[in-house]
Every structure is written in C-alpha cells, then in structure tokens.
Amino acid sequence: MHIFIIRRLLQLIPVIIGVTLVAFLIIQLIPGDAAQVMAGEAASEEQLEQVRENLGLNEPLYVQYGLFLADLAQFDLGESVRTGQPVMELVAPRFWITLELAFWGLVVAVSVGLFLGILAANKQNSFRDFGTMAAAVIGLSMPNFWLGLMLMYVFANQLGWLPTSGWGDWQQIFLPAITMGTAGAAIIARMTRSAMLEVIGEDYVRTARAKGVKERFVIYKHALRNALIPVVTVIGLQFGYFLSGAVLTESVFSINGLGRLVVDAIAQRDFPVVQGTVIVLALTFVFVNFVVDVLYRVLNKRIELN
Amino acid sequence: MTTKDHTPVLKVENLQTSFFTYDGEVKAVDGVDFEVRENETLGIVGESGSGKSITSLSVMQLIQSPGEIIGGKIELNGDDLLQKSKAQFAKYRGNRLSMIFQEPMTSLNPVFTVGHQVAETVKIHKKMGKREAHQEVIRMLKLVGIPAPESRAKSYPHELSGGMRQRVMIAMALACEPELLIADEPTTALDVTIQAQILELIKRLQESTGMAVMIITHDLGVIAETADQVAVMYAGEVVEQADVKTLFNRPLHPYTQGLMNSIPRHDVDVDELEVIRGTVPSPAEMPSGCRFAQRCPYASEICNTHPSLAAPSNNIDGHTDAGAVRCWIYTDEWDAEGNPMKNEEVQQGS
Amino acid sequence: MTTTPLFETKNLKKYFPVKGGILNRTKAEVKAVDDISFAINPGETLSLVGESGCGKSTTGRAVLRLEEPTDGEITFNGEDFRSLSKSELRDKRKDMQIIFQDPYASLNPRQKVKQILDEAMAIQGVVPKKDRPARIRELMDVVGMRPHQAERYPHEFSGGQRQRIGIARALSVDPKLIVCDEAVSALDVSTQAQVLNLLRDLQRKYDLTYLFISHDLGVVRHISDRVAVMYLGKIVEIADKKSLFDSPRHPYTRALLSAIPVPDPDEKSERIVIEGDVPSPMDPPSGCRFHTRCPFATDICKQEDPELRKTGDMADDHQAACHHMEEIVAQYGTTPTLPEEVGNE
Structure with a gap:
C-alpha cells in the first residue's frame, strides 16, 4: 500500500509539470502581443513596456518558465494587472467558496444518485426502474443554468422559501447545490444501478442469501460494498468537474466563487488571474x-x- | 449407513422449477422426487442442462427471477418449506440447511475477511456477540483443517488458495450444525489432490454430526466415492434412482449406461469409448414422450409416451431393491408390446 | 525403436517476470516451465498432465512460440524452430496447430463456420481459392458435421460441436502436429467421449501427432501413447502409458493417481490424501519441489533437485525424478497407489 501511494505520487510529478506548463503558456499563446492585449489598445509605449517588465515578458521563454515555477513554489501567482493585488489573495477566499459549493453539490449528487440507483437496481425492469432511469436521463440532459433559473423562479420568486442568490447563509446552499448536483446524481444513479445489477448476480451474493442474511443486508452490506468500488471513481471525477463547472452555477446565483473570478478576469483580460485560477483548479x-x-x-x- | 425406518431429513415431492424467458417457459426441473436421510448422502448426477443445480438451488429457495418454483413440496424434517414466508425461511438458511458452491473463488465476498464472513452466520442464527462469535470462528476454521486459524481469519478471500476457500465455505455452512448440507459441485473447480482433501473433510464432518448431505456433481467418480443413494437426472427429470452399489453394478436406464461407458478411466484401458449419440434436446424441442428417446439405442414405439419413474416390474436377476427407473423397458407394457429387445441385453449395455 | 522424433525440445524454460516496487522493476521470476525436455515421434500422442500451476499449458504455448520461450531448443521436423524469423515462423504455423479449451473464445462470433475455415486456409495459402468450398465440405464431414452447418455462426452450436469446428479449423491446413490444450475439459462426459473418439480417428486417418495437455488422467490414459507428469514447472515422471499407469515411480504420480475418485463404489478409499496445497510457483521449494507434500521426503530432498533417471527394472523410456525411488519400490512395490497408512504418517 505504501509502495502504491509513493508510486502514485511520483507519477503526479509529470502531470504537475504538464499542468503548470500549459498554464504558463496561456500568456504566451495569446494571439498578438500579450502586453498589448492586457494593457488595452489605448496604452502608450511606456505603459506597454511597464507591463512587459512586470510580467517578465522580455526574458527568454525558459527563463520565464523557471521564474514562474520558482514563484509558484512560494505560492506566488503574480499580481492582477487590473488591481495590482496578489493573485493568491484573490484566489484563496473564492477557492474556499467554490470548494464549499462543490462539496454540497456532491452531497446532493451522491445521496440522490446512490439512493435512486439502488432503488432502480432492486426492482430491475419494473416501473420504478424505468421511472428512475427516465428521471436520470432528464436530469442529465437538462442544461445547468436553465435548471438553476427554474429552481430560482419556483422556490425563490414564486414560493419565496429560499433566497434567490448569494452565499454564506445556510439557506443559500440549497438551490445552487441542487443545480450543481442534479447531473452528477443522474450519472451516479446510472452507474450505481448497473454496478448493483452486476454485483447482485455474483456468487458471493448468493452465498450471503444461502447463509440466511436478511435481504436488506444482502443488498446494503454484501452487494453495495462491492458495487461502490466503481462508483467511487465516478464520484471522484464528479467532484473534479464540479470545481471547474461551478462557473455557470456561480453566475446564475451570483456567488463570488472561483468561477465568477475567472469569468470576470477573462472579460477584463487579467491573464495572471486566469493563470492562477487554472493552476489552482488543475x-x-x-x-x-x-x-x-x-x-x-x-x-x-x-x-x-x- | 442407511436406516430405512427414519423419517427423511429432506423430502422433495414433484418439484417443478421453471424459467420464464422471452422464448417461453423452460421447465428446468420438472417433477422431481427424492429423499435424504440422516447420516446419508444423496448424490445427484447429470450433465449440464440436466437440472441438477437448479434442483439444489430450489431446495435452498435461491432461484432468482426469471426462475420460479411453480409446484411441488419440500419438507425439512416434516416442516413444509415452501409454505414459509421469506423472512421465516431466511432463518432456516445457513442454520437448518446450508449450501456450498462450485466456485470457491467467487463464492466468498472479496471485501470482507473470511473471519467476518464465517462470524456473520453465527451472529445471525446463534445470536452470538462479537467475542463469542470470534471464538466460534476460530473453532470452525480449526475444525475444517485450516492451519493457523487465528491469522487466517483476518485474511481476505483472495489471499487463500481455492482449496482453503472451499474449507472456509464449509466452515461457514456448518457453523450452525445444519440438518442438511447441499454441496453443489463442491470440487469441480479444484485440483484432484485438493478434491480428495475436501471430499474426505465432508465425509469426516458428516460422520461426526450425522447431517444429511446432498452432493450434486457431473463426476460419477465423486458419486461412487461419496454417495449412499444416487439420483441420475436428465433434461429436468430423475431418470434413475438407486443405492450406489446397485446403480454402478447394474445401471438400468440406457442413459445411465451410456454415461458410465463414456467415461475414460485412469485405471482401465478401453479402446473405443462408447458415446451417447446426439445432444440433450433444447427446451423448445423437448419430446412429449421419453426425453431420452431420440438418443436411445433401444427406442421403440411406446417411447413416444412419457414414462414414469417406477420400480422395475420385471424382476431383474432376483434383485428386489433395484431402485426406480424411468424407462419403458422395465415395464409390463414393454413386454406386452413384444419388443425384440430383451431386458437382459439392455442390462448388459450392449 | 530409433525413429527420428517429429518434435523435440531440450532444456525448455519459460520465466515470467514479476514486477513490483516503486519503480515497477522486475522483482522476481515465476519459473512456469523450468528446464524440461521431451520428444514426440510422428503419429504419437504425448500427454502433459498435472494440476493447475504446473506449467503444462505454458509449455504448450512455448513450444509453438505463441509465447517466446526464455531459453531452450526446439526442433521440429529436423529444423531449428527457435531460429526461425517471424515470417518463416508464420509459414511453419500450418504444420503446428493448437486447439483450446474454450472453443467459443477462439472462434470469431461474427464469422460463419465456412468463413472461419476459409480464412484459416487463405492465411496459410495451402488450398487454392477455387478448391476451398469442396475442402470445407470435406472438413465438415471429417469432424462429423453436416456440410450445410458451415453456413451457421459459432453461437448456434453446442460446446461439443464448437470443439469439432475448432478441430476442423486446425485440420484445414494439413498440420503435422496438433497441440490440444485442455481440448475436452469443458465438455460433458458424453460429448467428451465423442470428441476424444474423433481425435483418435483423425490421428489414425491422417497420421497426426498430438501434444495433449490435460489435468484429467482418465482422458490422458485413453488418448496417449506416452505421458509426462508435471509439477511446478518440472517433469517429474515420463513414461509410456502402460508403465506410468501400472507402475508409477514418483510419489507425486502415485498421489495423483490415488486421488482420482474411481467410478466404482466397490473400490472405495484405497487412497492416500496428500496434505497441503501446491506451493506458489513464484517461490518454489528448494531441492525436489514436491518435498513439502511428499510422505517420503528426507533431508536430501530439501537440498538437491533430483534428475530424471531410470532404475533397473523400469521400462526403456520410463524415467522419474525422485531420490528415493529404489527404497519406495523395495518397500511398497510398484502398485499405482500407495497403501493408506503412508499418507497418515
């Protein structure tokens, strides 16, 4: 096990190098002069030179990358070209908000997904099975932002049960979490169903029944433990997608998370901020x-x- | 050995189990009767598709959809099992009757330790606490010949060999001292030296507990070695039933004879193996008469009518305890029809 | 008899690397086949028999170079088989065919039987295209199937019929040697008998040579001329069929023979039950690999690996690898099984 973890950690090194390289190249790959793009068209030659100097764009590429990595190792992601604030200071608080949002989204996805998946698998080909799976397809194919808007309309505007937007209060968690979690719940439900169906046919499940284990425990103990193995992978991937996919939900519910930050930064051509966000997310x-x-x-x- | 006057531990009457597929009903087990007594081993032998495994799973009520037990009666020491509710019957399984399976590799749950899995049985049925259950697990693992039971109890199934896993299965099945043990091809997946160990173990445990054993196998060698009574199954029916010596010394049913003559033996030379021509009829083309008729070298007009399982009417070599056979040859009708084939010739398996 | 063997292998080895550790380097080797030698004469059947993990199937694949052997010589028809290049090897494949345990897995489910057979012939270029339909009909007839069945797909057949198709495919290129790897193990006894009889008839008809790999000693006795018993990558005994079954010398052969249940209730329980499991081939015992389970093992067995050898009264081509053969024969004779008390000591 230790060997496995160490080996897996070593394998992370090239991945991390790749990620940082791509993030680094974001600035290099901007069509035209990066400094010009960032400083705006009206910038004077001195201003452009100032930007280049700040970003180190005058150095050779490998030196730039080396400096970039050196800064990164000290958690220095550079400064925003708009506000001059360190990117780290901009990113950190919003990262926690996004993380929190993704966490609640995951809670919704996992609890609803597992529940429906088991429900469907338990009565294969029944009405319940078809109903659940149809709901999953709908959940999966519904655009995220549209679902968010609909939830907001019904539960906030019409019924007035929950606040329309913002973040920080526990009541503000529900709608964004459901919005984010729905598609994930659908994926997890389908995955759980197929994994459960496969496992229920296994010999050891039959053994459990032959031992006199109550049907409830046959399903929730013997079968589920094994069915969860592939589902865990899906859940992990979902969490990753939630982090990067938070952009839409954050926009809809006006939540000041990383997604909002990066959208605004792109609009303002604040590339160091974009770069920093990409690195943190990746x-x-x-x-x-x-x-x-x-x-x-x-x-x-x-x-x-x- | 066999004591005639005991009430049977297990009594199965007219068991019918069908699978309802898109192609229609498949009668996997069609009217099977048998009994197993205390301290006695019943061997059920047959080839794939004979319904022998479905029979054993039916007794345990482990038939899953689209299969269903559609008729018959199963009694365990007088208790009518098919009348029990699911919850009631769950209390019997693993307690009064238990089962071990063909694949020890896949029959244990990979995510729990073997100790946990054995303990589960006694926790459920004997309502033992954790510590007590643990003691019982160690005792059982020792009983089935697992070396270093204390540490083996902490192992996961994949850490054990096939033979060891089957021992664990046996420990689990016998933890509550069942009245009946069903062993479905218990050694088919094992090497012969390990098979010998496992068969020996089952026999030893039976001698000490007096349980009834039902052993299901395709291997006539295993049958000869372990069984007291034998039922031969073909296409969902029992075609012949007798005590083991009678069956092997004087097989009556043409199918039983064919089966015996087609085994290549390691202790005897045969130049040409006898073959049973053709294959088992598919459920869709099941003949309405004798199900073996198409493949039977003696088939006659009367075989278009379905024969019943009965004691042979014509006295054979003065044997009175000749068991029962589902074949027209051994009936008065056969003689009355004036068939050219004489019983004696059939019995020689010519 | 001084016939030149059709096939011969000397000091054949096949090791599989075991990877592990942080850098996934080769940590150890599984010696699946560890220095074995045997020869097969034309028209003869040699069987390799043993329990799982003994290396019999690996041997079958290694001699055909389906898996490249780690070391050793292979001579086929007088030619050095191991020095053949890839393309030469492909040409030679038509002389050496293999039939597997699971015929279904080795038949393409999307091809009709006639396409399967046609393709096999086309690859080897042995039969001109125009002659192939006739040849397919002939092959179907030879393996006891009806010509029109060649129009069907593999899934439409039963296990025994599929194995017949596998045999037809092997025969389609007129091979000299056929390796049968557990070819009848998955079949029911009645079907197994049909296929065994077929294999024997074909051998007589076409003068085929078989390397027959099986765990079933009954089947082996029926089909073989000579038998090699393997245990953990080594041949422990090799002999003509009669000597092996009637007067086996190696304690493992005897244990194996006595472990098989005999379909005769009157002959019950003249058997020794050998203790324990087969050790892992990754970490085989020192010296004689059987010493951990052998009732006769002494110190020398733990230290020295016994060579295959023949003692005075053994038949000409009978050899066994046991340090104590002479003493065991002197004490217990040469009956196939050993007295029960041996196992219980």
Whole structure:
C-alpha cells in the first residue's frame, strides 16, 4: 500500500509539470502581443513596456518558465494587472467558496444518485426502474443554468422559501447545490444501478442469501460494498468537474466563487488571474484524482496482490 | 449407513422449477422426487442442462427471477418449506440447511475477511456477540483443517488458495450444525489432490454430526466415492434412482449406461469409448414422450409416451431393491408390446 | 525403436517476470516451465498432465512460440524452430496447430463456420481459392458435421460441436502436429467421449501427432501413447502409458493417481490424501519441489533437485525424478497407489 501511494505520487510529478506548463503558456499563446492585449489598445509605449517588465515578458521563454515555477513554489501567482493585488489573495477566499459549493453539490449528487440507483437496481425492469432511469436521463440532459433559473423562479420568486442568490447563509446552499448536483446524481444513479445489477448476480451474493442474511443486508452490506468500488471513481471525477463547472452555477446565483473570478478576469483580460485560477483548479483536480485512486485501492482489496 | 425406518431429513415431492424467458417457459426441473436421510448422502448426477443445480438451488429457495418454483413440496424434517414466508425461511438458511458452491473463488465476498464472513452466520442464527462469535470462528476454521486459524481469519478471500476457500465455505455452512448440507459441485473447480482433501473433510464432518448431505456433481467418480443413494437426472427429470452399489453394478436406464461407458478411466484401458449419440434436446424441442428417446439405442414405439419413474416390474436377476427407473423397458407394457429387445441385453449395455 | 522424433525440445524454460516496487522493476521470476525436455515421434500422442500451476499449458504455448520461450531448443521436423524469423515462423504455423479449451473464445462470433475455415486456409495459402468450398465440405464431414452447418455462426452450436469446428479449423491446413490444450475439459462426459473418439480417428486417418495437455488422467490414459507428469514447472515422471499407469515411480504420480475418485463404489478409499496445497510457483521449494507434500521426503530432498533417471527394472523410456525411488519400490512395490497408512504418517 505504501509502495502504491509513493508510486502514485511520483507519477503526479509529470502531470504537475504538464499542468503548470500549459498554464504558463496561456500568456504566451495569446494571439498578438500579450502586453498589448492586457494593457488595452489605448496604452502608450511606456505603459506597454511597464507591463512587459512586470510580467517578465522580455526574458527568454525558459527563463520565464523557471521564474514562474520558482514563484509558484512560494505560492506566488503574480499580481492582477487590473488591481495590482496578489493573485493568491484573490484566489484563496473564492477557492474556499467554490470548494464549499462543490462539496454540497456532491452531497446532493451522491445521496440522490446512490439512493435512486439502488432503488432502480432492486426492482430491475419494473416501473420504478424505468421511472428512475427516465428521471436520470432528464436530469442529465437538462442544461445547468436553465435548471438553476427554474429552481430560482419556483422556490425563490414564486414560493419565496429560499433566497434567490448569494452565499454564506445556510439557506443559500440549497438551490445552487441542487443545480450543481442534479447531473452528477443522474450519472451516479446510472452507474450505481448497473454496478448493483452486476454485483447482485455474483456468487458471493448468493452465498450471503444461502447463509440466511436478511435481504436488506444482502443488498446494503454484501452487494453495495462491492458495487461502490466503481462508483467511487465516478464520484471522484464528479467532484473534479464540479470545481471547474461551478462557473455557470456561480453566475446564475451570483456567488463570488472561483468561477465568477475567472469569468470576470477573462472579460477584463487579467491573464495572471486566469493563470492562477487554472493552476489552482488543475492541481485540485489532480489531487482529488489521487485521493480517489487511493480510496479505490482501499475498497478493492483484490488489486493489492497484483 | 442407511436406516430405512427414519423419517427423511429432506423430502422433495414433484418439484417443478421453471424459467420464464422471452422464448417461453423452460421447465428446468420438472417433477422431481427424492429423499435424504440422516447420516446419508444423496448424490445427484447429470450433465449440464440436466437440472441438477437448479434442483439444489430450489431446495435452498435461491432461484432468482426469471426462475420460479411453480409446484411441488419440500419438507425439512416434516416442516413444509415452501409454505414459509421469506423472512421465516431466511432463518432456516445457513442454520437448518446450508449450501456450498462450485466456485470457491467467487463464492466468498472479496471485501470482507473470511473471519467476518464465517462470524456473520453465527451472529445471525446463534445470536452470538462479537467475542463469542470470534471464538466460534476460530473453532470452525480449526475444525475444517485450516492451519493457523487465528491469522487466517483476518485474511481476505483472495489471499487463500481455492482449496482453503472451499474449507472456509464449509466452515461457514456448518457453523450452525445444519440438518442438511447441499454441496453443489463442491470440487469441480479444484485440483484432484485438493478434491480428495475436501471430499474426505465432508465425509469426516458428516460422520461426526450425522447431517444429511446432498452432493450434486457431473463426476460419477465423486458419486461412487461419496454417495449412499444416487439420483441420475436428465433434461429436468430423475431418470434413475438407486443405492450406489446397485446403480454402478447394474445401471438400468440406457442413459445411465451410456454415461458410465463414456467415461475414460485412469485405471482401465478401453479402446473405443462408447458415446451417447446426439445432444440433450433444447427446451423448445423437448419430446412429449421419453426425453431420452431420440438418443436411445433401444427406442421403440411406446417411447413416444412419457414414462414414469417406477420400480422395475420385471424382476431383474432376483434383485428386489433395484431402485426406480424411468424407462419403458422395465415395464409390463414393454413386454406386452413384444419388443425384440430383451431386458437382459439392455442390462448388459450392449 | 530409433525413429527420428517429429518434435523435440531440450532444456525448455519459460520465466515470467514479476514486477513490483516503486519503480515497477522486475522483482522476481515465476519459473512456469523450468528446464524440461521431451520428444514426440510422428503419429504419437504425448500427454502433459498435472494440476493447475504446473506449467503444462505454458509449455504448450512455448513450444509453438505463441509465447517466446526464455531459453531452450526446439526442433521440429529436423529444423531449428527457435531460429526461425517471424515470417518463416508464420509459414511453419500450418504444420503446428493448437486447439483450446474454450472453443467459443477462439472462434470469431461474427464469422460463419465456412468463413472461419476459409480464412484459416487463405492465411496459410495451402488450398487454392477455387478448391476451398469442396475442402470445407470435406472438413465438415471429417469432424462429423453436416456440410450445410458451415453456413451457421459459432453461437448456434453446442460446446461439443464448437470443439469439432475448432478441430476442423486446425485440420484445414494439413498440420503435422496438433497441440490440444485442455481440448475436452469443458465438455460433458458424453460429448467428451465423442470428441476424444474423433481425435483418435483423425490421428489414425491422417497420421497426426498430438501434444495433449490435460489435468484429467482418465482422458490422458485413453488418448496417449506416452505421458509426462508435471509439477511446478518440472517433469517429474515420463513414461509410456502402460508403465506410468501400472507402475508409477514418483510419489507425486502415485498421489495423483490415488486421488482420482474411481467410478466404482466397490473400490472405495484405497487412497492416500496428500496434505497441503501446491506451493506458489513464484517461490518454489528448494531441492525436489514436491518435498513439502511428499510422505517420503528426507533431508536430501530439501537440498538437491533430483534428475530424471531410470532404475533397473523400469521400462526403456520410463524415467522419474525422485531420490528415493529404489527404497519406495523395495518397500511398497510398484502398485499405482500407495497403501493408506503412508499418507497418515
């Protein structure tokens, strides 16, 4: 197990290098002169030179990348070209908001998804099964922002049960979390259903019944533990998508998360901020994947041997 | 050995189990009767598709949709099992009757330790606490010959060999001292030296507990080695039933004879193996008469009518305890029809 | 008899690397086949028999170079088979065919039987295109199927029929040697008998040579001329069929023979039950690999790996690898099984 974790960590190194390289190149790959794009068309030659100097654009590319990495190692993501604030200071508080949002989205996705998936698998080909799976298809195909707007319209505007927007109060959690979690719930429900159906046909489930285990425990103990193994992977991936997919939900509900930050930064051509956000999101994604891999290993005792 | 006057531990009457597929009803088990007594082993032998496994799963009520037990009676020491509710019957499973399966590799849950899985049985049925259950697990693992039971109890199934896993299955099945043990192809997936160990173990445990054993196999060698009574199944029916010596010394049904002559043996040379021509009829083309008729070298006009399982009417070699056979040859009708084939010739398996 | 063997292998080895550790380097080797030698004469059937993990199937694949052997010589028809290049090897494949345990897995489900057979012939270029339909009809007839069945797909057949198709495919290129890898193990006894009889008839008709791999000693006795018993990558005994079954010398062969249940209730329980499991081939015991389970093992067995050898009264081509053969024969004779008390010591 330790060997596995160390090996997996070593494998992260090239991934992280790749991620930082891509993020670094964002500025280099902007069509035209990056400094011009950032400073705006009206900028004077001195102003442009100032921007280039600040961003280190005059150095050779490899030196720039080296400096970039050196800064990164000290958690220095540069400064916003708009406000002059360190990017780290801009990103950090919003990152927590997005993380919180993704977490609640995941809570919705996992609880609803698992519940519906098990429900459907339990009575295969029944009305309940078809109903659940039809709901899953609808949930999956509904555009995120539209769902958000509809929820807002019904529960905030019409019924007035919940606030329309913002973040911080517990009541403000519900609508964005449901908006984010619905598609994930649908994916997890389908995955759980097929994994459960596969596992229910396994010999050891029959053994559990032959032992006199109550049907409830046959399903929730013997079958579910095994069915969860592939589902965990999907859940981990969902969490990653939630982080990067928060943009829409944050816009709809006016939540000041990373998504909003990056959208605004793109609009204002504040590339250091874009770069910083991309790095933070990508590294989080990589980290989540690593955790999922380890978790998968812990759940699935059989892999250890090979 | 066999004691005639005991009430049977298990009594199965006219068991019918069908699968309802898109192509229609498949009668996997069609009117099967048998009994197993205390301290006795019943062997059920047959090839794939004979319904032998479905029979054993039916007794345990482990038939899953689209299969269903559609008729018959199953009694365990006088208790009518098919009348029990699901919850009531769950209390019997693993307690009064248990089962071990063909694939020890896949029959244990990969995510729990073997100790946990054995403990589960005694926790459910004997209402034991954690510590007590653990003691019981160690005792059982020791009983089935698992070395270092304390540490093996902490192992996961994949860490054990096939033979060890089957021992764990046996420990689990016998933890509550069942009245009946059903072993469905318990050694088919194992190597012969391990098979010998496992068969030996089952026999030893039966001697000490007096349980009734039902062993399902395709291997006539295993049957000869372990069974007291034998039922031969073909296409969902029992075609012949007798005590083991009678069956092997004087197989009556042409199918039983064909089966015995088609096994290549390691202790005898045969130049040409006898074959049973053709294959088992598919459920869709099941003949309305004798199900073996198409493949039977003796088939006659009368075989278009379905024969019943009965003691042979014509006395064979003065044997009175000749079991029962589902074949027209051994009936008065056959003789009355004036068939050229004489019983004696059939019995020689010519 | 001084016939030149059709096939011969010397010091054949097949090791599989076991990877592990942080850098996934080769940590150890599984010696699946560890220095074995045997020869097969034309028209003869040699069987490899043993329990799972003994290396019999690996041997079957290694001699055909379906998996490249780690070391050793292979001579086929007088030619050095191991020095053949990839393309030469492809040409030679028509002389050496293999039939697998699961015929279904080795038949393309999207091809009709006639396409399967046609393709096999086309690859080897042995039969001109215009002659192939006739050849397909002939092949179907040879394996006991009706010509019109060639129009069907593999899933429409039963297991026994599929194995017949597998045999027809192997025969389509006129091979000299056929490796049968557990070819009848998945079949029911009545069907198994049909296929075994077929294999024997074909051998007589076409003078085929078989390397027959099986775990079933009954089947092996029926089909073989000579038998090699394998245990953990080694041949522990090799002999003509009669000697092997009637006067086996290696304690493992005897244990194996006595473990098989005999379909005769009157002959019950003249058997020794050997203890324990087959050790892992990754970490085989030192010396004689059977010593951990052998009732006769002494110190020398733990230290020295016994060579295959023949003692005084053994038949000419009978060899066994056991340090204590002489003593065991002196004490217990050469009956196939050993007295029960041996196992219980």
